[in-house]
Amino acid sequence: MANPNPTQQPNTTANLPPAVGRPLSVRILDDGMYDDLRVIMQTGCDASTAVRQALLVLANVYYETWSRGHYPAGVAPVITGATMEPYRPVRQADQAV
Numbered sequence: 001m002a003n004p005n006p007t008q009q010p011n012t013t014a015n016l017p018p019a020v021g022r023p024l025s026v027r028i029l030d031d032g033m034y035d036d037l038r039v040i041m042q043t044g045c046d047a048s049t050a051v052r053q054a055l056l057v058l059a060n061v062y063y064e065t066w067s068r069g070h071y072p073a074g075v076a077p078v079i080t081g082a083t084m085e086p087y088r089p090v091r092q093a094d095q096a097v
Contacts, residue, residue: 026051 018024028034040050065077 028037037047037050040054041047045053061079062077065071066073066075071077
């Protein structure tokens, strides 16, 4: 029988991440993924930090979506936008106004 919800992954040990402290390898699959990583790295971080930041953002979106009941737990939500805080440069002590 076909899975009635193809976006929901089965809950098995195969879906567990590597243990804490173990390395994780991510293959750059195409030019789009390369460009996405390059965009994040323009902030000055390295590739590992960029992947960690992207993982943190996406995991928080999933968690909040599930905890608020917008989607059932385990179902990947459709993300249609994002909200950012306005940029506020840090004032240095010698920038008297």
